[in-house]
Amino acid sequence: MNERPRVKILVSGETDDQVGHEILAKLPGVELLPYDPNNAELSAAQRDAEILIPPYRGSHRPIRLLSQLPHLRMVQLLSAGADEWASDVPAHVTLASARGAHAGPVSEWVLSAILTQLRQWPALVRYQDQAVWAHRKFDADTLSGKRVLIVGAGAIGTAVARLLEPFGATATLVASSAREGVYAAAELPGLIGDHEIVVITAPLNEGTRGLVGRSFLAAMPDGAMLVNAGRGQIVDTDALVAELDSGRLRAALDVTDPEPLSSGHPLWSLWGAVISPHSARTVPGTNLGLSW
The missing domain is CATH 3.40.50.720 (NAD(P)-binding Rossmann-like Domain)
Incomplete structure (x- = not known):
């Protein structure tokens, strides 16, 4: 044979x-x-x-x-x-693709990014660098009671929603089309203003490219936070820079447009931004392509 x-x-x-x-x-x-x-x-x-x-x-x-x-x-x-x-x-x-393989580490990054911003860790580390005991120099916030809008209801988005539950936060999932427990993308305009945190975990396609533009960001409440763990091109960078520069919004970004950011890009120096270098999935074992 x-x-x-x-x-x-x-x-x-x-x-x-x-x-x-x-x-x-x-x-x-x-x-x-x-x-x-x-x-x-x-x-x-x-x-x-x-x-x-x-x-x-x-x-x-x-x-x-x-x-x-x-x-x-x-x-x-x-x-x-x-x-x-x-x-x-x-x-x-x-x-x-390796859909689902990185849901564990990326959802963990999202949770850590939200808590980093709410508990003012960027400011704390800057004070630490100056050897300043920053007691009562600013107010921290809590995730408990927060409403979180998750744009992208795949493996990563649903994993984020599960991680939020023990912290007392409420997740609203949005996908391209509606299903049980998930809103359709067409319903987004009516949802944005009711959430203090918006998390992007959607894939990049013609329907999501530039989705988070000026009108989307303007609809977010004052003091709200944008977390992007999807693709940089989903967010209008210039519009985001304008909102962060005004101090109205905050952001945590694992992906940017352009990527990588040049050394002189304004996102680096904006107080309301926390940036990681497209590394949300990169923890020991993830290059095996295995799901947690």
Whole structure:
């Protein structure tokens, strides 16, 4: 009996992706083809790959290699979002994301970002840097009783809602279409003003690009907080900068537009902004692509 040919998988050879080699090497019927995501050309052997796995970091880099893979059947991303690849992957090739794999760490980041802002940790750390005992220099706030609007009711958004419950906060979930316990995106305008915190966990697509613009931000109550763990392009950066500069709103951002931010970008210096470098998902074990 003839053996079935092994499935050839192109796997990044970078340090963060070595764990993928270890896991896939244990599967029967698989041939691993390591590659360098920074190289513009594939070898003859690498061009025979049927499955492409982009690297954990900077996953967009191998997009330029797609035209060199005539036998490609699938692209398996390690990220929850597929927007960077969607327009470049041929229609006959399956594009799969790691939807749900990062719900644990990203939802934890959202909760930590909210608490960081409410309990005034940025100001506390600045006072600490100056060796100032900042007792009663400002008022902290509590998450208890807060109403949180979560735009994006997928695995991450629903995980955020679950984490909020023990803190006594109330979550309102919104998705592209309504279902039990979830509002439709068309209902957003009537919901924004009733929530002190807005969390973005939606994917980037034509329906969400620029969704959080001037009118959206203007509808948020004075003192409200925007938390973006989705994609930077969902938020109008100029409009957000204007609101933060006025002191009317606060924000916690893991993603920005542009990304990365230049050293002179105004978001860096605005008192009401807390920024992390697109690292909400990055905790030990997440490059395994495994859900918590």
